[in-house]
Amino acid sequence: METLLFLCGGVLLGYLFRKRKELRAGVEKSITVMIWLLLLFLGIAIGANQQVIENIHVIGTKAMVLTFGGIAGSIACSYFVYRKFFKA
Amino acid sequence: MKGTLITLLFFVGGCFISIYGLTPQALLENDLSTYALYALMALVGVSLGMDESSINILKKANLGLLLVPISIGVGSIIGSGLAYFLIAESFVEGMAVGAGFGYYSLSSVIISSTYDTILGVIALLSNISRELLSLVLAPLLVKAFGNMAPIASSGATSMDTTLPVITRYSGKEYAIIALFSGIVLTVLVPLLIPLIL
Numbered sequence: 001m002e003t004l005l006f007l008c009g010g011v012l013l014g015y016l017f018r019k020r021k022e023l024r025a026g027v028e029k030s031i032t033v034m035i036w037l038l039l040l041f042l043g044i045a046i047g048a049n050q051q052v053i054e055n056i057h058v059i060g061t062k063a064m065v066l067t068f069g070g071i072a073g074s075i076a077c078s079y080f081v082y083r084k085f086f087k088a
Numbered sequence: 089m090k091g092t093l094i095t096l097l098f099f100v101g102g103c104f105i106s107i108y109g110l111t112p113q114a115l116l117e118n119d120l121s122t123y124a125l126y127a128l129m130a131l132v133g134v135s136l137g138m139d140e141s142s143i144n145i146l147k148k149a150n151l152g153l154l155l156v157p158i159s160i161g162v163g164s165i166i167g168s169g170l171a172y173f174l175i176a177e178s179f180v181e182g183m184a185v186g187a188g189f190g191y192y193s194l195s196s197v198i199i200s201s202t203y204d205t206i207l208g209v210i211a212l213l214s215n216i217s218r219e220l221l222s223l224v225l226a227p228l229l230v231k232a233f234g235n236m237a238p239i240a241s242s243g244a245t246s247m248d249t250t251l252p253v254i255t256r257y258s259g260k261e262y263a264i265i266a267l268f269s270g271i272v273l274t275v276l277v278p279l280l281i282p283l284i285l
Contacts, residue, residue, distance in 0.1 A: 006126045007267075010133020018138045027135050031252050034128040036098045038249065039223070041124060043102020044111055046216065053107070055209055063185075063213035065175055066168045070186040070218060073167015074240040075233050078159040082236035085152025086265075 099220065125248065132252050132263075139260045156265055157272035160240045164189055165280070168214075180284060181207055187280040188215040189243030189273045190222065190250075195281060203285045219245045226253040235259060239266045244277060246270035 017023060046052055105111055114120070168186025173179040185207065188195025192215030200208020222242040229237035235258040242250035247270025254266045 006129040007133040007136075010130035010135075011137035012133075013130070014134035014137020014139075016137075017134070020138075024135070024138060027131055027138070028256075031128065031131050031135060031256075034124060034131060035223070035252055036094070037124050038128060039098040039220075040102040040105075041115075041120065043099040043104075044106040044115065045102075047103040047106030048111065051209060052213065055206075056213070059206065059210045059213060062172075062175070062177065063210050063217060065171050066182055066185045066210065066214040067217045067221065069171025069182065070164040070168040070189075070214070070243070071221065071241040073163035073165070073170070073186070074160045074243065075163070075229070075237045076167070077163025078156060078236050078240040079233060081152060081155045081159045082234055085155065086236060087234060 128252065129248060132255065135255070136260065136263055153265060153268060156236070156239065157269040157276075160243065160269060161187075161189065161273055161276060161280075163240065164243060165284070184281050184284045185211045185214050187277065187284055188218075189245075189277055190215050190218040191244040191274060191277045192216045192219065194277055198278060198281045199285070202282060218243060219249060222250050223253050226250070226257045230257045235262055236265075239269055242266070242270070244270055244273040247274060 014027075165183045165186045169179045169183035172182025172185070181204075184199060184203070185195070188199075188211050192212050195215055196208045196212035198208075199211045218241070222238060222245065225241065226238040229241060238250070238254045238258055239246050239262065242254060246254055246266040251263065251266055251270070255263045258266070
């Protein structure tokens with residue numbers, strides 16, 4: 001939840017600097033680089049987790065079935081809300 | 089597509105680094121990813137704060153906004169349950185993993201400590217891959233199913249880790265929806281999983 005504090009702080013900072021339009025490109029680029037960095041860290045965390053590595057072939061398939069079921073179900077269900085309330 | 093591959097490459101690169109024991113000492117001693125996430129969140133905040141149009145979304149549909157996390161939650165739980173049932177496994181166990189909404193750390197701990205260790209590990213893998221797939225597939229999902237699709241696939245993670253890609257591909261006006269939906273679903277994870285199992 002503390003991540004929300006950083007988000008709110010950022011919003012405040014961004015609002016204060018909203019007239020400085022030349023800063024926007026730099027902010028967007030920094031976001032992309034931070035995403036790459038976090039994915040690298042996520043990969044490192046998974047590679048170091050023995051439990052995940054040893055069981056990956058046995059339970060990986062089950063996990064993927066659940067993942068696709070969850071993603072498909074949530075997209076299908078929310079699609080109606082999207083069509084009714086949000087799509088312009 | 090190029091962006092997607094670069095993104096995936098960083099993740100795969102991370103896996104290889106740690107499998108071959110090449111992780112730098114500084115990374116092992118400190119949880120840098122937390123600080124990286126803080127920095128990322130602050131940057132996303134700045135990006136949002138500079139964009140004056142993003143607040144306008146709040147003036148639209150209140151019922152619609154509330155229905156976003158509800159429909160995502162219901163679809164996620166039923167979808168996972170159904171998929172698990174189709175491969176001859178327990179519908180209820182599938183629903184419990186689906187109720188993790190991508191919040192892999194909390195959902196796997198709850199399931200493994202209150203129900204079954206193996207299912208906990210499955211929840212860990214499934215919800216990690218949900219977050220990962222949501223990051224990687226976001227541009228494709230927007231093209232195929234519209235701007236709401238990455239928010240749905242991201243589940244609880246749409247309030248932090250996947251928020252940047254949602255903002256980028258669905259548009260800044262969807263950041264508030266993603267944030268709201270992610271917060272509601274995150275709060276629901278520790279409530280729903282014990283109720284389902």
